[in-house]
Amino acid sequence: MSADFAAALRAAARPVVMEVKRQDADGRELLGGRTVAEVVAAYEAAGAPCVSVVTGRWFGGTEALLAEVAALTSLPLLRKDFVTSRGQLRRSRELGASAVLLTARLLAAGTLERLTETALELGLTPFVEVADAAEAAAVPYGESCVVAVNNKDIATGERGAGDLTRGPALLPAVRATGTGCAVSASGIDGPRTAAGLLDAGFDGLLIGTGLLTAGSLPEWIARFDRARKGGPGR
Ligand SMILES: O=P(O)(O)OC[C@@H](O)[C@@H](O)c1c[nH]c2ccccc12
Numbered sequence: 001m002s003a004d005f006a007a008a009l010r011a012a013a014r015p016v017v018m019e020v021k022r023q024d025a026d027g028r029e030l031l032g033g034r035t036v037a038e039v040v041a042a043y044e045a046a047g048a049p050c051v052s053v054v055t056g057r058w059f060g061g062t063e064a065l066l067a068e069v070a071a072l073t074s075l076p077l078l079r080k081d082f083v084t085s086r087g088q089l090r091r092s093r094e095l096g097a098s099a100v101l102l103t104a105r106l107l108a109a110g111t112l113e114r115l116t117e118t119a120l121e122l123g124l125t126p127f128v129e130v131a132d133a134a135e136a137a138a139v140p141y142g143e144s145c146v147v148a149v150n151n152k153d154i155a156t157g158e159r160g161a162g163d164l165t166r167g168p169a170l171l172p173a174v175r176a177t178g179t180g181c182a183v184s185a186s187g188i189d190g191p192r193t194a195a196g197l198l199d200a201g202f203d204g205l206l207i208g209t210g211l212l213t214a215g216s217l218p219e220w221i222a223r224f225d226r227a228r229k230g231g232p233g234r
Pocket residue numbers: 019021054055056059080081082101150158185186187188206207208209210
């Protein structure tokens with residue numbers, strides 16, 4: 001559980017944080033009759049370096065889901081939720097998270113700084129999501145954080161398709177935070193899109209719905225590998 005989330009992601013042949021999420025923002029079921037154990041096993045077989053677990057109620061998640069995934073795998077886990085308190089950070093650690101989502105848009109600057117500090121003290125990697133250049137410029141302790149561009153809009157409840165041009169445009173601002181791990185998150189619909197974001201310079205991706213609704217995960221991965229310019233593991 002203390003595994004280094006960012007290092008695992010950066011070192012991976014397929015730097016994709018694969019997400020366990022019960023429902024999308026519109027309430028659509030995503031596990032499709034599979035058990036959580038089956039989904040985690042499929043992600044491990046696909047070479048996932050890290051797993052994201054959505055505990056937010058909005059997406060049908062619970063804290064118990066994080067504990068369940070932690071019992072199934074030793075991969076570093078990201079807790080995805082709307083974390084606003086230090087208590088939630090401590091709890092995330094207890095439940096087995098290695099990294100925790102902090103959403104810049106939802107947190108006042110002082111709160112984001114305080115939560116980032118506490119996360120680092122607890123040995124959790126802050127996974128800070130930004131949606132514009134101003135948010136990126138304000139990321140505290142950027143060199144110790146994973147900084148992710150969220151392609152979807154939190155202001156509209158993460159509904160809709162997302163804006164995949166946002167990420168590459170924001171990449172210079174994300175790099176300026178000092179992070180060694182720039183991630184593109186949300187709304188990545190297919191293997192070609194995913195490959196294009198890595199070719200555009202992202203170190204990693206976070207994908208939930210696209211993987212969970214893929215007819216065949218091995219086929220998705222094979223298409224992803226083929227679509228990458230330098231092949232997997234450049
Ligand atoms: O399923 P997608 O579109 O690949 O997105 C994954 C992830 O980014 C999304 O689940 C998410 C984005 N922000 C969140 C905040 C809380 C919980 C979950 C999320």
